[in-house]
Amino acid sequence: MTTRIVIHAGFHKTGTTSVQSMLRENASVLEPHVRVFLKEAFDGLTESARAFSIDPKKKTLAAVTRAAVAFFETVDRKDPRPILMSSEDLSGHMPGRHGLECYDSAGLVMKCLSDAAFRRFGNDTDLTFYFSTRMREPWLRSTWWQNLRSTRLTDDFETYSNQFDAARSLDDILEEIAHDVAPARVTSFLLEDAATLPLGPLDPLVTLLELTELDRDAVVVLPPENVQPDLGIDAVFLALNRSELPERDVQDAKRIVRKMAQRPAS
Secondary structure: OOOEEEEEOOOOOOOHHHHHHHHHHOHHHHOOOOEEEEHHHHHHHHHHHHHHHHOOOHHHHHHHHHHHHHHHHOOOOOOOOOEEEEOHHHHOOOOOOOOOOOOOOHHHHHHHHHHHHHHHHOOOOEEEEEEEEOOHHHHHHHHHHHHHHHOOOOOOHHHHHHOOOOOOOHHHHHHHHHHHHOOOEEEEEEHHHHOOOOOHHHHHHHHHHOOOOOOHHHOOOOOOOOOOOOOOHHHHHHHHHHOOOOHHHHHHHHHHHHHHHHOOOO
């Protein structure tokens, strides 16, 4: 029996939260057809991948290997259903944090994952690494917003985006990953193109898994999540980050502003 595995390993700010929310929402519909593993099922693996991304050494890479082997050892080899793993943190920390400009460590992490999967399920394993991607400018703007919201980032968007001028593109990273994980496959899909599909950003994954018996009409499609509000609050957050306020006060203020932005218009 050949085991089909799809690993959705990134990238940040490409609809991954929306995908994972739909996987949770539709767990009972999907369960007969696919084994879904989200971040909480392999926390040790994502933590080691993030650690390696900011400290790429043999020791931290060995920790990724151990975590990958440990996770796959928990997965039943006799279950005929395909396997889906989904967490953008498998690619490491989001660019813009810890001095990272791109996913330069991702290829070696995916190599650890592929080696562990083939070791557990055999050399005939049907293994695909799937990456949701996004056009460069909206992707940079979205990572800027996420970092602005979650950290004390003090750069405006122009200053922030300029630091990525010499960084490798997501396509370059995908090419490197494909080289590292061969004979496993690497495929990607633009978020902008997925927006028009019946199941949104979940659609390419369902197609890859070849869930021919799944009733797609029974799948609940959720609206996009973790989207930047178009209310100008980025300027508020930037001012808070640049202020002399203590960290706790800044985070409390951001939380209040975000709640206000989420209120329905009267």
